[in-house]
Amino acid sequence: MGGKGGKTMPIPENQDIVLMQQQAAAQAKEANIERDARLQYGMSQINDIFGGHPVDAQMLDLSSLNAPPPTPDLSQVPGYSTNPGVVAGNSYWDQNTNSWQPLSSVTGHTPLAGGYSWGSLPDSGGNPQWGIFDPGGSIVTTADQPSQLANAQIWYGGDPNGPMTGGVPDNFYSDYTKSITDYYMPQEQQQYADAKSSLAYNLARAGTLNSSIAATDVGKLANQDMMNQAQIASQADIQTGSLRDQVSAAQQAAINQLYSTEDPTVAANTALNSIQNAQLQVPALNPAGAMFAPITAGVGNAISGFMNPYAYVNPTASGTSQVATANPNYGTGNTTAV
Amino acid sequence: MCDPVTGSLMSLGGSLVSGVGGMMAAGQAQKGMQAFQDAQNQANAEWVAYQNQIRRDATIQEQQFREKADLARNTTLQQIAPANQKLQQQDEQDRLNTVYQNPQGKNLTTTGQIPANYAVPGQDTSGKDTPFTQALGTAVSAASNMARQRIAALATTNSYGGSFGGLGHVVPQELQQGGNAINLQNAERAGNLATYQREAAVQPLNYAMGPGVESDMSMAKTLGGLAGSLFSKGITGGMSSGMFGGGGAGGGNVSVPNSVSSSDWMSGGLPAWS
DSSP states (O other), X not given: OTTOGGGGSOEETTHHHHHHHXXXXXXXXHXXXXXXXXXXXXXXXXXXXXXXXXXXXXXXXXXXXXXXXXXXXXXXXXXXXXXXXXXXXXXXXXXXXXXXXXXXXXXXXXXXXXXXXXXXXXXXXXXXXXXXXXXXXXXXXXXXXXXXXXXXXXXXXXXXXXXXXXXXXXXXXXXXXXXXXHHHHHHHHHHHHHHHHHHHHHHHHHTOTTSHHHHHHHHHHHHHHHHHHHHHHHHHHHHHXXXXXXXXXXXXXXXXXXXXXXXXXXXXXXXHHHHHHHHTOOOOOOOOOOOSOOOOTTHHHHHHHHHOGGGSOOTTOOOOOGGGSOOTTTTTTOOOOO | OOOHHHHHXXXXXXXXXXXXXXXXXXXXXXXXXXXXHHHHHXXXXXXXXXXXXXXXXXXXXXXXXXXXXXXXXXXXXXXXXXXXXXHHHHXXXXXXXXXXXXXXXXXXXXXXXXXXXXXXXXXXOOOSSSHXXXXXXXXXXXHHHHHHHHHHHHXXXXXXXXXXXSHHHHXXXXXXXXXHHHHHHHHHHHHHHHHHHHHHTOOOOXXXXXXXXXXXXXXXXHHHHHHHHHHHHHHHHHOTTOSSSSOOOSTTOOOOOTTOOHHHHHHTOOOXXX
């Protein structure tokens, strides 16, 4: 009679499809975990390149990853004793889930310093992946080969709120500012010296070198000198601010590349190139124009002196006026016209 | 040819065997059907539990991403709050004031107190109390004061805008950093959602009845029909006068006897069927 044995057992007619869908979902989940790890690692690397890391942080020693990975204890793999074929590469066939699983899930990860570890990752649908795990077991970064994983730069420990090192050098911006001021200040000082000479000449010619008017004119010139120096310092600072924006834009470009590629290596290279390009940034140095307004002090006095007939000694004059007597102080620069 | 009685008995016996066989086959088919339904129900229940689990996991992760993004947004908001902006602006103003008044280490406050530093060549600044040196000191001091006031105003203006630490640079960068932190969470949320959609697309197992169940059902139907047929033949062939006086229809169909009137239905005076 029909119905005996397995003939009456219900048969899942889409079992293969469901298994395939389950495997694809598991792979997608693992791929997403690895993608998140790459994004976070890439962001931390970019932040480290631009912002540095705590001075007391340590770089994770990954030199052991260049050596062949230690032979795992395959006896821990379910079913290996009866069928060694369940192990292939760094994966084994899990009969419970009907899927390939990383050997490290049963043999454990290889320890590193600081509680970190490394090992193979679950199947994500592509080439076998290797990953570094933080002390909490979360993936830090991934790579196709352990030797590639060894190139990762992972800083751990240190006080994130303490002093930082690396990143944009401390003197990066100050050197930029100094280069601008070093270019403009001598020119300003030269113009200031020229203006003082010119003023001295005019005052002397007008005979008011040591007059109160001369003091006023010197004060005007000093005011211009102070304001000019402040303006140069201001422009240098503003240009340095623009450089800061440029560095920030470079960091943003590196982050955008990270999202586009999801590859921290590409983003890190972009970040480094950006830093180097920013260091090559040349300030916009144009020859300064005339920074000092001509001080006409003394010119008027000189002209009025020339035009004043009483200011001249006329030995042929016959008048009796005492005014015709030449002022002996005129022209000596000792007049104090108070 | 056998006599009608023997033929009737043989038909009845055959129908009995067929009936029993049909019942056994039907029982087996019922058992198979039940197993099929149980398996399908279990598969559905497992699928529902799986869907609930992944939806719960995805929702929890979604909440975590949203909370982190919200934390970044709040941090940025605190950084660019008007009160903090005012503090930042004041700090930058003070810094600029110091830088502007101290270009290349020449402190205006100090040099301004030495008028001789500003005297032009040829001016006699050796005397301390001469009218000229007094006038020079007054003029330079006034010039320094005026310069300091203007420089302070310049520092204030620039601290709001494009100086190195001015709000024109600091606030956009704070917003940018906050945006980067939020974007990272958004990217992870998008990946989480895509993963959930992939997981949710996993279908439930669909069970089919095993071939044995279908053959059992078919056999039960065949034997049941055969039993009915034999039974009917036995009645019509061996008992042509009719057991119930009016003949009958085969195949299990029954008819109401002709002698029964509607009043008998109503009064309950129906004849016994057996």
